[in-house]
Amino acid sequence: MEAIEVTDLRKSYGDTRAVDGVTFTVRAGETFGIIGHNGAGKTTTVECLIGLRRADAGTVRVLGEDPARRRRALAHRLGVQLQDSSLPERIKVAEALRMFGAFYRDASDWRRVMERWGLRPLARKAFGDLSGGQRQRLMLALALVGNPEMVVLDELTTGLDPIARRETWRLIGDLKAAGTTVVLVSHYFDEIEALCDRVAVLARGRVAATGTTGELVARTGTASLEEAYLALEGADR
Amino acid sequence: MKAFTALTAAELRLLSRDPASLFFMVAFPLMLLVLKRGDGGAVPGYLAMIAAIGGMGALPGLLASYRERKVLKRLATTPISPILLLGAQLVSQVAAGLAGSALLVVVTVAVFGARAPGDVLMLTAAFLLCSVMACALGFVIAAVVRNTRGASLIGMLVMFPMIFLSGAAVPRKALPGSLRQIGDFLPLTPAVEALGGAWSGTAVPFPLLILAGIIVAATATGAALFRWE
Ligand SMILES: Nc1ncnc2c1ncn2[C@@H]1O[C@H](COP(=O)(O)OP(=O)(O)OP(=O)(O)O)[C@@H](O)[C@H]1O
Ligand SMILES: [Mg+2]
Numbered sequence: 001m002e003a004i005e006v007t008d009l010r011k012s013y014g015d016t017r018a019v020d021g022v023t024f025t026v027r028a029g030e031t032f033g034i035i036g037h038n039g040a041g042k043t044t045t046v047e048c049l050i051g052l053r054r055a056d057a058g059t060v061r062v063l064g065e066d067p068a069r070r071r072r073a074l075a076h077r078l079g080v081q082l083q084d085s086s087l088p089e090r091i092k093v094a095e096a097l098r099m100f101g102a103f104y105r106d107a108s109d110w111r112r113v114m115e116r117w118g119l120r121p122l123a124r125k126a127f128g129d130l131s132g133g134q135r136q137r138l139m140l141a142l143a144l145v146g147n148p149e150m151v152v153l154d155e156l157t158t159g160l161d162p163i164a165r166r167e168t169w170r171l172i173g174d175l176k177a178a179g180t181t182v183v184l185v186s187h188y189f190d191e192i193e194a195l196c197d198r199v200a201v202l203a204r205g206r207v208a209a210t211g212t213t214g215e216l217v218a219r220t221g222t223a224s225l226e227e228a229y230l231a232l233e234g235a236d237r
Numbered sequence: 238m239k240a241f242t243a244l245t246a247a248e249l250r251l252l253s254r255d256p257a258s259l260f261f262m263v264a265f266p267l268m269l270l271v272l273k274r275g276d277g278g279a280v281p282g283y284l285a286m287i288a289a290i291g292g293m294g295a296l297p298g299l300l301a302s303y304r305e306r307k308v309l310k311r312l313a314t315t316p317i318s319p320i321l322l323l324g325a326q327l328v329s330q331v332a333a334g335l336a337g338s339a340l341l342v343v344v345t346v347a348v349f350g351a352r353a354p355g356d357v358l359m360l361t362a363a364f365l366l367c368s369v370m371a372c373a374l375g376f377v378i379a380a381v382v383r384n385t386r387g388a389s390l391i392g393m394l395v396m397f398p399m400i401f402l403s404g405a406a407v408p409r410k411a412l413p414g415s416l417r418q419i420g421d422f423l424p425l426t427p428a429v430e431a432l433g434g435a436w437s438g439t440a441v442p443f444p445l446l447i448l449a450g451i452i453v454a455a456t457a458t459g460a461a462l463f464r465w466e
Contacts (some may be wrong), residue, residue: 085308
């Protein structure tokens with residue numbers, strides 16, 4: 001079954017064509033990476049997937065639903081980490097996890113999520129007092145506290161220290177093993193290679209290529225994902 | 238319901254950690270009462286003031302900052318409806334105001350020995366309407382003014398003159414005629430009248446009706462203009 005089907009998605013902000021005809025599919029249980037230059041349209045695409053934005057044209061199906069119409073029903077099955085968001089300054093880590101847990105029909109035990117993401121020592125710390133990486137970790141944990149079928153993570157490990165990054169990879173590995181569909185946006189090739197079954201390369205609002213790392217490398221006649229990416233981006237420019 | 242309870246509990250907890258809210262909704266009215274030597278006649282006005290401070294002084298900046306800092310956006314990706322969030326904000330502001338008011342009334346009667354309110358039930362109802370109305374006006378301000386500083390500032394600019402001209406801070410009898418006339422058109426004026434009536438135990442249905450009308454109109458306006466982003 002396809003977990004996500006995006007067909008000819010288009011979205012403009014005024015004169016800016018942020019997404020200009022994007023098509024891809026993600027299979028259930030797959031870990032799918034999206035990579036591309038700043039302003040390529042990754043966040044816009046992701047926000048259309050989770051129902052935060054309504055597409056100008058094209059169709060989007062997520063877990064069999066239209067996210068623009070069925071945002072709330074889908075939200076129970078989706079975990080989301082936005083590239084840019086925050087929480088009230090004075091809310092404490094444990095309170096945020098408990099509150100988000102109460103939003104979902106079939107939530108995980110928030111204490112266990114807190115434990116797994118190494119947030120226990122920060123339980124009584126206010127969001128406003130967390131470091132950037134600590135906030136990121138909390139936002140990831142909040143994406144998972146609802147026990148989702150699918151997670152959408154925009155800039156998964158930006159701002160995390162090397163150990164927290166590896167730890168996050170391990171936890172994403174656990175999600176994969178449990179059959180969760182994962183869509184992740186990243187600027188790191190090692191991360192994409194380590195985690196993703198397939199990748200879409202976005203450039204200027206279009207899909208320059210999709211495939212496994214091996215396929216992209218073979219298609220471009222290069223030696224690594226990074227070189228393949230640079231070749232694809234350059235060819236499109 | 239579980240989601241709403243969790244949201245409201247969290248909002249109340251946040252409010253209780255905000256020193257400015259605590260001061261203006263609890264300590265400040267008590268200080269005024271002490272300055273007035275426990276004069277019970279001033280209390281209905283102070284109750285209106287507590288409601289105005291929460292709804293117009295605090296709420297617009299709070300909502301605007303949630304929007305500006307993308308807290309609303311993050312919540313919009315969860316199953317809760319945005320309306321639920323506004324509802325939780327409203328309930329927590331009203332509840333905090335009610336707590337501050339109850340304390341003020343108890344101190345007035347128990348410590349200063351003023352006469353107890355004539356109609357406690359009606360006083361509570363009048364306060365609830367007054368507080369919901371102030372929140373509805375705050376919601377309109379947050380809908381019209383987009384950034385946090387602007388929304389807080391406009392909230393204050395609307396609130397302060399209203400407190401002084403509606404009879405909440407000083408009796409309207411003490412105001413010069415022209416200022417008193419302005420007060421006739423301010424939404425907090427019927428609130429003070431309703432609270433005053435309930436305090437002395439005389440029924441004042443008309444101001445209550447006006448308050449309900451303002452709530453409906455302001456909520457409709459706010460809902461039409463409010464943007465989540
Ligand atoms: N709210 C907005 N209003 C106007 N323009 C926007 C808005 N959001 C994005 N854009 C524009 O749309 C284009 C795509 O932005 P988007 O955020 O989707 O890129 P991205 O691939 O996520 O980039 P990054 O790697 O920097 O996060 C950019 O040109 C950006 O300037
Ligand atoms: Mg982005």
